[in-house]
Amino acid sequence: MANEAYDVNKMPEKNPLSLQIDLKKFEKATEDEKKQADIMSESTSFFRDGMKRLRRNPLAMMSIVVLVIIIAMIIVVPSVVPYSYSDIITVNGKRDKTATNMSPFTYSKLEQQYIDEGGKVFPHIMGTDELGRDYFVRVIYGTRISLVVGVFASMIVLVIGVLYGSVAGYFGGKVDLIMMRIVDVIYSLPDLLMIILLSVVLNEVINVSGNSLLGRLGTNMISLFLVFGLLYWVGMARLVRGQILTIKQNEYVLAARVSGAGSGRIIRRHILPNCISVIIISAALQIPSAIFTESFLSFISLGVKAPMPSLGSLANAARSGVTTYTYKLIFPAVMIALITLAFNLLGDGLRDAFDPKLRR
Amino acid sequence: MAKYVFKRVILAIVTIFIVCAITFFTMNAIPGGPFNGEKATSPQVRETLEKRFNLDKPVGEQFVIYMKNLLHGDFGISAKTGRDIGVTISSKFAVSAKLGIFAVIVALILGVFFGSIAALMRNRWPDRLIIFMSTLFTSLPSFVLATFLLVVFSVRLGWVKAWSPTHQSLVLPVLSLAAYPAAYITRLTKTSMLDVLGQDYVRTARAKGVAQVKVLFVHTLRNSLIPVVTYVGPMIASVLTGSLVVENIFTIGGLGAEFVTSITNRDYPMIMGVTIFLAVFMVTMNLITDIVYKLIDPRINLD
Numbered sequence: 001m002a003n004e005a006y007d008v009n010k011m012p013e014k015n016p017l018s019l020q021i022d023l024k025k026f027e028k029a030t031e032d033e034k035k036q037a038d039i040m041s042e043s044t045s046f047f048r049d050g051m052k053r054l055r056r057n058p059l060a061m062m063s064i065v066v067l068v069i070i071i072a073m074i075i076v077v078p079s080v081v082p083y084s085y086s087d088i089i090t091v092n093g094k095r096d097k098t099a100t101n102m103s104p105f106t107y108s109k110l111e112q113q114y115i116d117e118g119g120k121v122f123p124h125i126m127g128t129d130e131l132g133r134d135y136f137v138r139v140i141y142g143t144r145i146s147l148v149v150g151v152f153a154s155m156i157v158l159v160i161g162v163l164y165g166s167v168a169g170y171f172g173g174k175v176d177l178i179m180m181r182i183v184d185v186i187y188s189l190p191d192l193l194m195i196i197l198l199s200v201v202l203n204e205v206i207n208v209s210g211n212s213l214l215g216r217l218g219t220n221m222i223s224l225f226l227v228f229g230l231l232y233w234v235g236m237a238r239l240v241r242g243q244i245l246t247i248k249q250n251e252y253v254l255a256a257r258v259s260g261a262g263s264g265r266i267i268r269r270h271i272l273p274n275c276i277s278v279i280i281i282s283a284a285l286q287i288p289s290a291i292f293t294e295s296f297l298s299f300i301s302l303g304v305k306a307p308m309p310s311l312g313s314l315a316n317a318a319r320s321g322v323t324t325y326t327y328k329l330i331f332p333a334v335m336i337a338l339i340t341l342a343f344n345l346l347g348d349g350l351r352d353a354f355d356p357k358l359r360r
Numbered sequence: 361m362a363k364y365v366f367k368r369v370i371l372a373i374v375t376i377f378i379v380c381a382i383t384f385f386t387m388n389a390i391p392g393g394p395f396n397g398e399k400a401t402s403p404q405v406r407e408t409l410e411k412r413f414n415l416d417k418p419v420g421e422q423f424v425i426y427m428k429n430l431l432h433g434d435f436g437i438s439a440k441t442g443r444d445i446g447v448t449i450s451s452k453f454a455v456s457a458k459l460g461i462f463a464v465i466v467a468l469i470l471g472v473f474f475g476s477i478a479a480l481m482r483n484r485w486p487d488r489l490i491i492f493m494s495t496l497f498t499s500l501p502s503f504v505l506a507t508f509l510l511v512v513f514s515v516r517l518g519w520v521k522a523w524s525p526t527h528q529s530l531v532l533p534v535l536s537l538a539a540y541p542a543a544y545i546t547r548l549t550k551t552s553m554l555d556v557l558g559q560d561y562v563r564t565a566r567a568k569g570v571a572q573v574k575v576l577f578v579h580t581l582r583n584s585l586i587p588v589v590t591y592v593g594p595m596i597a598s599v600l601t602g603s604l605v606v607e608n609i610f611t612i613g614g615l616g617a618e619f620v621t622s623i624t625n626r627d628y629p630m631i632m633g634v635t636i637f638l639a640v641f642m643v644t645m646n647l648i649t650d651i652v653y654k655l656i657d658p659r660i661n662l663d
Contacts, residue, residue, distance in 0.1 A: 184371055185371065185374055185375055185378060188371065188372070188375045188643055188646060189375060189378065189379060189382075189639070190379070190597060190601075190638065190639045190642045190643070192601045193379075193601070193635050193638055193639055193642075194379075194382070196623065196631075196635070197382070197383060197386060197387075197631070197635055198386065200623060200626070200628075200631060201386040201387065201389060201390055204390040204391060205389055205390065205391070288499065292501055295501050295503075296501060296503070296601075296605065299501075299503045299605050300604060300605065300608075300620050300623060301623070301624055302623065312501075315501075315503065315504060315507075316503075319507055319609070322507060322510075322511055323511065323515050326511060329504075329507055329508075329511075333500075333501075333504040333507075333508070336499075336500075336501060336504065337496070337499050337500050337504070340498075340499035340500075341495065341496060341499035344495055344498065344499055345495060348495075
C-alpha cells in the first residue's frame with residue numbers, strides 16, 4: 001500500500017512551471033545497489049570484538065603460543081621421559097651413581113656401556129643434577145609446581161577479592177567504610193615479610209604429611225597460600241569495589257532500574273559484564289607475581305619440600321656450582337622468565353583488547 | 361591537609377601495632393621455649409632464667425613488656441649469638457641502607473631517562489625496544505639477575521671483582537637491585553609523560569614560543585614525575601626485600617643477609633626483631649611518600 005503511493009507512474013503529471021523535482025528522471029535502486037549503500041558492519045559481541053583486537057597483538061599471541069607449549073610440555077613430558085623427578089637414574093635396573101652433574105646430551109660410563117651392548121637410553125636433554133637425577137624432568141616438574149602454585153594462589157585472590165570487594169561496593173555507606181578501613185590496614189602490611197614470618201612459624205606448628213599434593217608440597221606452600229588468602233586479596237578487593245561503585249552510577253543502570261529490572265538482572269546483565277574483564281586481567285597478572293613470590297621463598301630455603309622441585313628451588317640449588325655448571329641455573333631461570341614474561345605480556349594484551357578505558 | 365596527615369599517621373601506627381602483634385604472637389605459637397634445648401638445665405636455673413626473661417608471665421603481659429622495650433629501642437638478645445639485636449640491626453642496616461640508596465638513585469635515573477625517551481619517541485623502535493626490555497626486566501627475579509651478573513661480569517669476564525677483603529664493589533649488587541624498580545619506573549614515566557604531553561598547558565607553552573628544551577624539562581618532565589613519587593614507597597620495600605637475596609649472593613654483610621641467616625638458624629628473637637624493624641621502616645616510608653605526594657600536587661583530592 002505504502003509503496004503504491006510512491007509509484008512514479010501513478011503520480012500526477014508535473015506542472016511544467018513547478019520547481020519540484022521531476023521524479024520520472026530518477027531510477028529505482030536495485031537490491032544490489034541498496035546493499036552497496038549499507039555500510040554498517042556486522043554487529044559483534046563484546047567478546048568477539050576483544051578477541052579480534054587481541055589477535056592483532058603479536059606479543060600477546062606469541063605469549064599464548066609459549067604458554068600453550070609450556071602447558072603441553074608439563075602434561076606430556078612426565079609420561080614420555082622414563083625418569084622420575086625424585087629418583088637417581090637407573091641403568092638396566094642398577095642405580096647409576098656416576099651419572100652426577102652431566103652436561104646436556106651426554107651419557108655416563110654405565111649408560112654408554114649399556115648403549116654399546118645394544119640397550120636404549122633416553123637422552124638427558126638438560127643433563128643431570130648433583131645427585132644424578134635427570135634435570136629435564138626436574139625442570140618440567142618444577143614448572144608444573146610453579147604454575148600450579150601461581151594459578152591456585154591467584155584463584156584464592158580472585159575469589160576472596162571479588163566477594164569482599166563486591167559486598168563493600170554494593171552495600172556502600174558504613175559497611176563499605178569499615179570494610180575498606182580493614183583493607184587499608186592489610187594493604188600497608190609488608191607482605192613478603194609476613195609470608196616469611198608465617199612460613200617460619202607454620203613450619204614448626206603444623207605438620208602436613210601424607211601423599212596428597214599439599215603433603216608433598218610441604219608446609220611452606222600452605223603458608224604461601226594462606227598468606228595470599230589473608231593479604232594479597234586486598235588489591236583485588238579495592239579494584240572490584242572501585243569498578244562496582246563507578247558502574248553503579250552509570251545511566252544505563254538507572255535506565256534498567258527505571259524500566260523495572262530487578263537487582264539480580266542488573267548485576268548479571270549490566271554490572272558484571274562491565275567489570276569482568278578487569279577482574280580477569282588482574283587475576284592473570286597475579287599469576288606471575290605468585291610465581292615470583294614462590295621462587296623468592298624457595299631461594300631463601302622456605303620453598304617447596306624436597307625432593308619436590310620448583311623453579312625457584314632448582315635455581316637456588318644450582319647456585320652452589322654455578323661457575324662450572326651454569327646450565328643448571330640457566331634452564332630454570334629461563335623458564336621462570338618465560339612464564340612470567342608470557343603472563344605479563346598476555347595480561348597487557350588482554351587489557352588493551354578488552355578494556356580500552358584502561359589502555360596506557 | 362592536616363586532617364589527611366592525621367588520618368594517615370593513625371593508620372600507620374595501627375599498622376605497625378598489628379605487625380608487632382602478629383609477629384610476637386605467631387612467634388610465641390612455636391612450641392618449645394629457648395631453654396629446653398640440648399642441655400638439660402636444672403629446674404632452679406631454668407626458673408631463674410625464665411624470670412630474668414619474663415617467660416614466667418602470661419603471653420599478654422610478655423607482649424606488653426616486649427612492646428615497652430621496643431619503644432626504648434630494646435629488641436632483646438639473639439638466641440644464637442647472645443648479642444644485642446638492636447645493635448646488630450643498626451650496624452647491619454647501615455650497610456644495607458647504603459646499597460639501597462644507591463639502588464634507588466640508579467633506578468630513578470635510569471627509569472626516568474628511558475621512560476622519557478620512550479614517551480618522546482612513541483611507537484618508533486626506541487620506544488618498542490625500551491618497553492620490551494622493561495617488561496623483560498620485570499619478569500626476571502632479582503636473584504636470577506644477580507647470579508647471572510655475578511657469573512658473567514666477575515667470573516667469566518673478570519671486569520668487576522666480586523669479593524675482595526679490602527674494597528667491595530657495589531656495582532653489580534646495585535644493578536641487580538635497581539633493575540626491577542628501574543623497569544617499573546620506565547613504564548610509569550612513559551605513561552604519565554604521554555598524558556602530560558597531551559595537556560593543554562604544554563600546547564600553550566609551545567604555541568607562545570617557549571624553547572623546546574624548557575617545555576620538555578619545566579612543563580612536561582616536572583609534571584610527569586608526580587606519579588613516580590607514589591612509587592617511591594613501594595620501591596623502597598622492593599629494594600629492601602630484594603636485598604635479602606642479593607646480599608646473600610654477593611656476600612655483603614647487610615641486614616638482608618643477616619635476616620636470611622637468622623631464618624636458616626631459626627633464631628626467633630632475631631627474626632622477630634628484624635621483621636618488626638623492616639616493617640616499621642617500610643610503613644614509615646609509605647607514610648612519608650603519601651604525604652609528600654599530596655604536598656607536591658595540590659590538584660589531588662585529599663579524600
